[in-house]
Amino acid sequence: MPIDPSLPRYPSVVHALRDSVERHPERRALVCRGRTLSYRELGHAVGALARRLVSAGVQGQRVVVLLPTSIEGVVSVLGVLAAGAQVAPINPFFSVGELHTVLAEVSPALVITGADASPKLRELGLGPIPVLRWDAADAAAPELALDALLAANGSWNGLPEPTPAERAVALLTGGTTGEPKAVEHAHAGVFASVLQHCSVWPLRAGEERFLSAAPIFHIWGLFYATFVPLYLAGTLVLIPKYEPERVLEAIEAERITVFGGGPAPVYLGLLACERFARTDFSSLTHCLSGGAPCPLELHERWSRATGRPLLEGWGMTEAGPLCLSRPAAPKPTSVGRPVPGTELQVVDLEQGTRVLGVGEAGEVRVRGPQLMLGYRGRAEATEAAVRDGWLYTGDVGYLDADGDLFLVDRKKDMIIVGGYNVYPRQVDEVLFRHPLIAEAASVGRPDARLGEVLVAFVVLRRGASLDAEAFFEYCRRELVKYRRPVAVTFLDSLPRTNARKLDRKALRALALQ
Numbered sequence: 001m002p003i004d005p006s007l008p009r010y011p012s013v014v015h016a017l018r019d020s021v022e023r024h025p026e027r028r029a030l031v032c033r034g035r036t037l038s039y040r041e042l043g044h045a046v047g048a049l050a051r052r053l054v055s056a057g058v059q060g061q062r063v064v065v066l067l068p069t070s071i072e073g074v075v076s077v078l079g080v081l082a083a084g085a086q087v088a089p090i091n092p093f094f095s096v097g098e099l100h101t102v103l104a105e106v107s108p109a110l111v112i113t114g115a116d117a118s119p120k121l122r123e124l125g126l127g128p129i130p131v132l133r134w135d136a137a138d139a140a141a142p143e144l145a146l147d148a149l150l151a152a153n154g155s156w157n158g159l160p161e162p163t164p165a166e167r168a169v170a171l172l173t174g175g176t177t178g179e180p181k182a183v184e185h186a187h188a189g190v191f192a193s194v195l196q197h198c199s200v201w202p203l204r205a206g207e208e209r210f211l212s213a214a215p216i217f218h219i220w221g222l223f224y225a226t227f228v229p230l231y232l233a234g235t236l237v238l239i240p241k242y243e244p245e246r247v248l249e250a251i252e253a254e255r256i257t258v259f260g261g262g263p264a265p266v267y268l269g270l271l272a273c274e275r276f277a278r279t280d281f282s283s284l285t286h287c288l289s290g291g292a293p294c295p296l297e298l299h300e301r302w303s304r305a306t307g308r309p310l311l312e313g314w315g316m317t318e319a320g321p322l323c324l325s326r327p328a329a330p331k332p333t334s335v336g337r338p339v340p341g342t343e344l345q346v347v348d349l350e351q352g353t354r355v356l357g358v359g360e361a362g363e364v365r366v367r368g369p370q371l372m373l374g375y376r377g378r379a380e381a382t383e384a385a386v387r388d389g390w391l392y393t394g395d396v397g398y399l400d401a402d403g404d405l406f407l408v409d410r411k412k413d414m415i416i417v418g419g420y421n422v423y424p425r426q427v428d429e430v431l432f433r434h435p436l437i438a439e440a441a442s443v444g445r446p447d448a449r450l451g452e453v454l455v456a457f458v459v460l461r462r463g464a465s466l467d468a469e470a471f472f473e474y475c476r477r478e479l480v481k482y483r484r485p486v487a488v489t490f491l492d493s494l495p496r497t498n499a500r501k502l503d504r505k506a507l508r509a510l511a512l513q
Contacts (some may be wrong), residue, residue: 003192003340004199007215012162012187013194013227014081018043020233024206031254032071032238035145039233042075043248044154045146049079051153053110058356059084059160061109062170065217066092066099066117069240071146072134073216074226076112076243079167084160085109088170088182089217095478096124097430102172105180105376120460150373163189170376171219173317180426182376183317192341192369193223193320194231199340200325201286201311204234209283212260218420219321220290225260235257242266244273255283263291263419265450267302267310267358274478281306289313290321291419296333312336314405317421318391320370324405334404335397342368346399347391353394361398361408365390413445413504415452420482422454424504427485430478431456434471436464439494442485443504445511455511456485459493466490487511 009253010016020029021043027062037045044341053063058404061239063080065087067073073089088106092113099120103111113121114134121131131291134144162168170182170188210229214221229236237254239246242262245272250256261267267289270276284306290313303309313336315321323344326336346362356362367390385392394414397407415422424442431440439459444452460466468488475484495506 001199001338001340003195004202007195007198009195010191010226011164012168012232013082013190014078014162014187016191016194016227016231017046017078017082018156020230024233027206027233028235030071030074030236032240035071036412037075041150042078043156045075045149046078046082047154047156047159048149049144050082050156050159052132053079053083053085056110056158058109060086062086062088062106064103064106064108064109064111064113064274065089066113066121067134067216068092068114069212069214069221069238070114071238072144073115075146075149076134077216077222077226078230079110081162082156082159084162084166086167086170086184086416087423088172089222090172091215091217091480094120094480096120097438097478098480100124100364102180104228105168105172128137143421149491164191167373169222171217171222171317179381180221180382181378184373184376185320186373189320189370189372190227192379194227196320196339196341196370197224197228197313198232201288202311203228203232203234203286208232208234208257209237209254210234210258210260211237211239211247211254211256213242213247213266214260214262218222219317220262220419222246223321224288224290229258240310242269244269245275248273248279252280257283259288261288261290261310262449263289263329263416264294264298267294267298268449269290271298271305272300276305281308282319284308284375286311288299288313293418295344306324313339317392318372318385319368319393320372322370322392323366323368331404334400334406334407337403338366339368342366342370344405346397346400346405349396352387356398358401359398361396364395364397364405364407366393367391378481400494413443416456417444417452417482418450420507422483424454427454427456427479430475431458433478434466434474436460436466438462438464441494441502441504441507443507443511445487445508447486452488454483455487455489457489457491457494457510459491476513 021039025040029039030037063085063290065076110130112132152186164187168187169185212225306315312326313322315323324336346356438461442454442456445455447453495503
């Protein structure tokens with residue numbers, strides 16, 4: 001199935017935004033916490049910030065945006081792209097230790113941040129790397145404010161015009177090993193992803209009202225929930241932090257037509273909210289989900305209650321992110337079929353070169369224009385993940401006679417907590433640093449609300465004493481919320497296989513007890 005040929009093409013999302021500004025200057029572009037920017041104002045703010053960034057000499061380099069979902073976050077991301085730089089959105093709620101690791105991986109020329117992360121950056125110390133802070137009270141840091149940008153020169157004349165081949169985005173992921181890696185996407189790949197989303201779920205240009213509670217540092221919150229609405233000149237309503245009550249209020253008050261949704265726990269939380277039964281969903285046309293499969297029961301409950309089906313997509317950060325989409329009436333446990341412009345094959349697990357037949361389980365590989373350029377500075381990891389143009393996903397599955405994909409296992413130990421990829425190795429390394437812990441291992445456990453949660457198994461050093469309360473306090477200090485174990489079991493030793501390797505299968509069985 002090809003990408004819809006009627007969709008307008010641009011060299012980049014920057015060019016698409018400029019066109020939306022010119023065609024719909026007075027239309028509301030962004031709405032967040034009672035504040036609104038029209039497309040004219042958004043274009044002006046982005047142009048003014050881009051000019052400031054060009055003066056700072058960041059063109060062709062990476063700029064970290066360390067901000068939550070907000071008007072400032074969206075303006076920052078677009079300003080970086082309009083300045084001819086590569087944007088690297090990073091979770092501002094990471095701990096100091098986590099920020100140290102990911103900033104070293106990205107190696108930015110400049111950081112744009114706000115109140116949430118500023119104290120951590122001061123503790124971390126960035127040396128010569130300049131920092132721009134929104135509404136900064138810190139006199140040592142230049143201040144950014146919307147009013148100031150709207151009063152400055154916001155002309156786009158003379159700004160760099162991104163080319164399709166240039167690097168646009170660097171997003172952090174664990175790849176196939178759990179090691180933090182910066183996944184790089186070119187402007188061409190980002191725009192191909194936008195076209196794929198609009199081909200799978202057709203929408204009306206200039207008319208849709210989108211709602212997103214997804215973080216802009218996540219590929220879904222950036223590529224779909226931000227770039228698609230701006231490409232279509234829609235109105236994007238932002239919820240900075242997912243709260244079911246606030247989401248339901250916004251759906252009704254803003255007459256939302258497209259809910260960006262997210263993983264199954266988002267919809268489960270809405271269904272469980274007291275306000276759900278009295279919310280008017282009549283404006284909704286599209287309810288989208290991704291990050292983790294939605295159970296069939298959830299599909300049925302949501303459709304029955306709202307009159308609208310859940311529309312699911314499957315993919316990964318390396319694949320921009322959409323690879324597969326499920327029909328409105330999905331087959332139970334299937335993750336769907338390839339999106340337009342994408343090929344999918346199941347190959348043998350040993351060499352990954354022999355294409356398997358219907359019903360044979362093997363590794364899933366995909367190929368399409370939305371794939372990443374590679375992992376920044378990691379040639380070996382890139383060559384292992386992308387071979388002959390195919391991205392090897394690390395997921396094990398099989399195809400049925402209709403071409404629908406069914407996943408049966410993971411080659412990696414990654415778990416998905418509320419739509420976030422969590423790699424036990426990353427968590428374990430943080431636990432190892434505790435002075436009283438001799439060994440630690442974490443595994444996933446099914447959870448009705450979040451899909452999966454992390455549980456930890458810990459062996460203390462000889463003579464040491466550590467209770468659960470102190471353990472969880474350490475985790476709160478050192479790990480972002482979705483990476484924190486929800487339970488801990490203290491053991492005398494961790495289970496091992498005959499080869500003396502950690503027996504995660506045995507730990508998963510313990511986690512279920």
